[in-house]
Amino acid sequence: MRHQSPSSWAVICVCIAALVHFALGFSIEFSVDEAHYALYAQHLAWSYFDHPPLVGWIQWPLVALTSSEGFxxxxxxxxxxxxxxxxxxxxxxxxxxxxxxxSGYLTSALPSANACGLMAVLAIVAAPMPHVLAIGLLPDTLLAPLSLGLMFMALRWLIQDHFSIGDWLLTGALLGLAGLSKYTAIFTALALVLVFVVAHRKPWISKIGFWLAILLALIFIGPVLYWNWLNDWISFKYQIAHGSGGEWLWRRLSAFLGIQILVFGPLLIIGSYIFLKDCIHATRLSLLALFGFFFIPFTIFASLSGGGGLPHWTTPAWFCLAPFAGIGLAKAWSLQHRTVIRALLIFQIALCLIGFGFVLSGGITSASIKSNPIADLYGWKLAGQKAAELTQATKADGIAVQNWTLGSRAAWYAKPIPVFVLDQRKDQFDIWFGQLPLGANIVLINWSGMSFSPPIASQSAFERCELLDSLEITRFGQVLSKFDFSLCSNWQGPVFAQ
Incomplete structure (x- = not known):
């Protein structure tokens, strides 16, 4: 590595990872969330039921040009x-x-800035979860660079004598874009306020620039507020219920913390610990405030995880922790503690490569199709095309599924045929396609990975369902899943999926 500068190695590592992402991106179909947000771009609106609109707006130009997942x-x-x-x-x-x-205190023992930067990038490149968000666009993919941008502006606030109007406006724009990305951006905003409060000798609340930044941020998120006002604030009601989860259990919290360590890797944790122990010194209070960009969202998500949660929600927080971890790891490396760092780096990269191979292979063969989570990434394109053909051939009124998580791929790959979700849960599909009319005939998709009984056993259901066709999905000789297509006639009203 001595033949290249640390910055060159950082670029090389990012480029290698990007090539792997490209290979995977052109090899697999959309996940449920990717298809859902691609539909956002296809149905442009001021906002949406479950998330703000930027995740749809930003990919609209490509979605308008192509349906290729890779592009x-x-x-x-x-x-x-x-x-x-x-x-x-x-x-x-x-x-x-x-x-x-x-002022020189122990800074002679601090590694070079570029070496610290390289270690920070390596800690991210070696973490499995960020690769998932690099391939599939989620709101957290957007929030990660915006959170880092706000963290950068917080640093400028601490370093500079004053903020110019331009600095305030840039901060306001970043806040607004973060709010357009995900509602949890409020946690990042709290971290920014914490930095302002800690720097108590620098006035900010009385500055005209601060209020201009707030005004600009509100203008940015205006479409979200306007859309929710028109739709009875359904997004906020959904997010409050979604965030509270179910019954709070300690084992869920333990599982959450264990999964966090696994999918983001011990390097970020160890590097941050070394930083806190050896590298703060006279700047302790200000740097601890900057740690709020990690600790505030992570602590909130961890406290909510007892009721349920997803591991990728903390990704922007981990990106904000990486700079501290990079300095700590570079410090440990300079003190000859290299064996452990090398071992952890090799372990985490090997874990990433195993995950990439697992996805490309289609998962591990099992007697139970439901036990293979990778099966969800294959077959929906063929199933959507088959469902569209059957819908046209039978002159049905559309396509139906019995759970909202099955609707996104069906709607994306069978477009422009409407897709109806046969449950009592109000969601984005009700806004896009409306309610299934009484007496309607539809083609019902039943997927083996999440199968349901035909909706004919209740008075509020179809009069009858007849199997039309089946489609078996195989990869490298192993059966991943199976799709059944039925013609269901004379819709009599809503029914809960069983």
């Missing part, structure tokens, strides 16, 4: 690259901040 996935890949570059830049700024504030 549409250029959007999350670009966002991932920008996030890595921001991790590197924020690391440099934190390094310079420490050197400037410590």
């Amino acid at each position: 549409i996935r250029l959007v999350p890949e670009l966002l991932w690259v920008i996030s890595c570059l921001l991790v590197y830049q924020v690391t440099l700024e934190i390094h310079h901040f420490i050197q400037g504030r410590n």
Whole structure:
């Protein structure tokens, strides 16, 4: 590595990872969330039932030009690259901040800024979960670079004597874009306010620039507020119920923390611990406030995880932790603690490669199709095309599924045929396609990975369902899943899926 500069190695590592992402992106079909947000782009609106609109708006140009999953996935890949570059830049700024504030105290023992930046990027590249968001566009993919951008502006606030109007407006724009990305951006905004409060000697609430930033942020999120006002605030009601989850259990919290360590890797944790122990010194209070960009969202998500949660929700927080971890890892490396760092780096990269291979192979063969989570990434394109053909051949009124998670791929791959979800849960599909009319005939898709009984056993259901065709999905000789297509006639009203 001595033949290349640390910054060159950081670029090389990001480029290698990007090539792997491209290969995977062109090899697999959309996941349920990817298809859902691609439908956002196909049905442009001021906002949507479950998320703000930016995740749809940002991919609208590509969705309008192509239906190729690989090309549409250029959007999350670009966002991932920008996030890595921001991790590197924020690391440099934190390094310079420490050197400037410590007035030489122990800074001679601090590694070079570029070495710290390289370690921060390596910690991200070696973490499994960020690769998932680099391939598939999720709101968290957007929120990661925006959170880092706000963290960078917080550093500028700490370093500079004052904020210019331009600095305030950029901060307001970043806040607004974060609010257009995901509702949990409020946690990042709280972290920014914490930095302002800690720097108590620098007035901010009385500055005209601060209020201009707030006004600009409100203008950015205006479409979300307007749409929710027209739709009885359904997004906020859904998110409050969704965030509270079910019954709070300690084992869920334990599982959440264990999964976090596995999917983001011990390097980020160990590097951050070393940073807190050895690298803060005279800048302790300010740097602890900057840690709020990780601790505030992570602590909130961890506290909610006892009721349920998803591991990728914390991704923006981990990106904000990476600069601190990079400095700590570089410090440990300079003190000759290299064996452990090498071993962990090899372990995490091997884990990523195993995951990539697992996805490409279609998962592990099992007697139970439902036990293979990778099966969900294959077959929906063929199933959607088959359902569209059967709908046209039978002159049905549309396609139906019995759970909302099955609707996104059906709607994307069978477009423009309407897709109806046969449950009592109000969701985005009700807004896009409306309610299934009484007396309607539809083609029902039943997927073996989440199968349901035909909706004919209740008075509020179809009069009859007749099997039309089946489709078996195989990859490398193993059966991944099976789709059954039935013609269901004379819809009599809504029914819960059984």
